[in-house]
Each structure stands twice: as structure tokens, then as C-alpha cells.
Amino acid sequence: MDSHRRVAATVLIVFLLLTQLTVPQAQTVLDKTLVNTIGMEFVLIPAGTFQMGSTTGDSDERPVHQVTISQPFYLGKYEVTQAQWQAVMGQNPSLFQGAPNLPVEQVWWDDVQEFIRKLNAKEGHTKYRLPTEAEWEYAARAGTTTAYSFGDDATRLGEYAWYKGNAGERTHPVGKLQANPWGLYDIHGNVWEWVQDWYQRYQPEAVTDPRGADIGTHRSRRGCAWNNAADVCRSTNRYSSPGYRDDFLGFRLLRTAP
Numbered sequence: 089m090d091s092h093r094r095v096a097a098t099v100l101i102v103f104l105l106l107t108q109l110t111v112p113q114a115q116t117v118l119d120k121t122l123v124n125t126i127g128m129e130f131v132l133i134p135a136g137t138f139q140m141g142s143t144t145g146d147s148d149e150r151p152v153h154q155v156t157i158s159q160p161f162y163l164g165k166y167e168v169t170q171a172q173w174q175a176v177m178g179q180n181p182s183l184f185q186g187a188p189n190l191p192v193e194q195v196w197w198d199d200v201q202e203f204i205r206k207l208n209a210k211e212g213h214t215k216y217r218l219p220t221e222a223e224w225e226y227a228a229r230a231g232t233t234t235a236y237s238f239g240d241d242a243t244r245l246g247e248y249a250w251y252k253g254n255a256g257e258r259t260h261p262v263g264k265l266q267a268n269p270w271g272l273y274d275i276h277g278n279v280w281e282w283v284q285d286w287y288q289r290y291q292p293e294a295v296t297d298p299r300g301a302d303i304g305t306h307r308s309r310r311g312c313a314w315n316n317a318a319d320v321c322r323s324t325n326r327y328s329s330p331g332y333r334d335d336f337l338g339f340r341l342l343r344t345a346p
């Protein structure tokens with residue numbers, strides 16, 4: 089009888105040990121695209137590491153430093169349009185009007201934060217925000233190391249961006265030109281895009297998910313606009329602005345994943 093009890097006890101111990109083994113959980117499979125309640129389309133941007141900045145650009149693009157984006161995220165396939173702004177804010181501040189899918193402009197960073205607050209409340213979560221400057225450049229580059237997401241040849245910019253050479257001194261409906269390799273449209277032009285960070289100089293150290301300074305006087309914006317020359321539209325070019333609105337200032341939203 090004792091031997092039977094010992095065998096039963098051994099079996100029980102083995103069973104308990106086996107049930108304590110960690111079973112790898114299946115990874116969440118994220119949709120490649122999302123569409124929200126007001127028709128904003130988002131593209132999945134994978135996690136990864138890249139070299140941020142440029143050795144040949146302006147002085148504030150140096151030093152080149154390693155940045156790791158540790159989590160995937162969704163970024164707006166297009167710049168936020170006037171129709172989408174109207175749906176959330178109930179008015180349209182833009183100078184260039186006439187089509188609902190023109191990018192909204194003449195919005196200051198604080199205006200964008202109010203849009204985000206209202207959109208989050210409308211959808212019952214807090215997933216929307218502006219991309220950080222690092223997230224923006226990572227997505228704009230889309231795995232490339234060239235001046236633009238399509239290469240170094242500035243004469244091809246008109247295939248991808250509305251800028252001084254082809255815009256006719258105004259904005260244009262989003263998504264009419266070619267996308268970058270990760271499916272983002274107008275990333276090099278049309279309107280400048282506010283990012284989350286206070287503007288600050290780069291540091292040489294490798295960083296993960298940088299969020300920028302806690303305080304500052306100027307906000308960063310990226311991406312170039314309809315009134316800028318081709319060189320301004322490079323993936324690494326950056327600019328800072330105090331608090332004001334203009335007809336070349338818009339934005340693109342980030343939605344956290346999942």
C-alpha cells in the first residue's frame with residue numbers, strides 16, 4: 089500500500105511541476121491598417137532601430153545617434169483632413185478650403201492637443217497622440233538611409249510631395265501622390281506636421297523611445313510644406329516653432345497599438 093501511495097505522490101508532484109512550466113503565449117497579431125469612427129486611416133509601423141539624424145544636413149540634425157522604437161504603433165496614413173477636423177471640432181480654421189480631404193492647417197500645437205482630447209473622448213480611450221520626433225523620422229524613413237524615403241534624387245520629389253516646385257502656392261488633397269515604402273502619404277510635403285516634443289539638440293548616446301525635453305520654448309515640426317524648396321523636405325530635416333498658426337502647419341496622428 090505504501091508503494092502505491094509513493095507512486096501516486098510522485099505522479100502528483102510531476103503533474104504539479106509540469107503545470108507550473110511557462111507556456112509561451114501567442115503573440116498578438118496586429119491588423120496592418122485601422123480605420124476609426126471618423127474615417128481616419130492608420131498604418132501599422134513595426135518596432136525597430138535606426139540611425140536618427142544626418143551627417144550632411146543642418147547642424148541640428150547632428151550628431152547622428154541610434155534610436156530604438158521598442159513597440160509597434162499606428163500612424164495616420166494621411167495628414168489629418170479638414171473634414172476630420174470639422175467632425176471633431178465643429179469648425180474649420182484652414183485658409184485653403186474647397187475640398188474636404190485637404191489637410192487641415194492654421195492649427196497650433198495646443199489646438200491639436202484639444203482635437204486629440206476630444207477624439208479620445210469620442211472613441212472612449214486614450215490611444216491617440218502626436219508622434220514623437222523620433223517616431224516621426226523613423227516612420228518617414230521607412231527603413232531607408234537616404235535623403236528622402238525614395239532615394240537621394242531630389243528631382244523625383246514631385247512624385248511624392250507637394251512642395252514649392254509643384255504645389256502652385258497652396259495645399260492639395262491628401263493621398264494624391266505616391267506613398268513612402270511603409271504606405272504613408274504626403275510625409276515629405278503638403279503641410280508641416282507637429283510632433284509631440286519640445287525642440288532640443290540631439291545627444292550622441294543611443295536611446296530607446298525618446299520623448300524629448302520636459303519643458304521648452306519651441307515645439308518641433310517635421311515634414312516640409314507646399315511653400316518649401318526640395319532640400320527642406322528631407323527625412324531628417326527639422327524645424328522649431330513658438331506658439332503660432334499658419335497656412336503651412338498641420339499634423340498627422342499616432343494611435344498606440346493594439
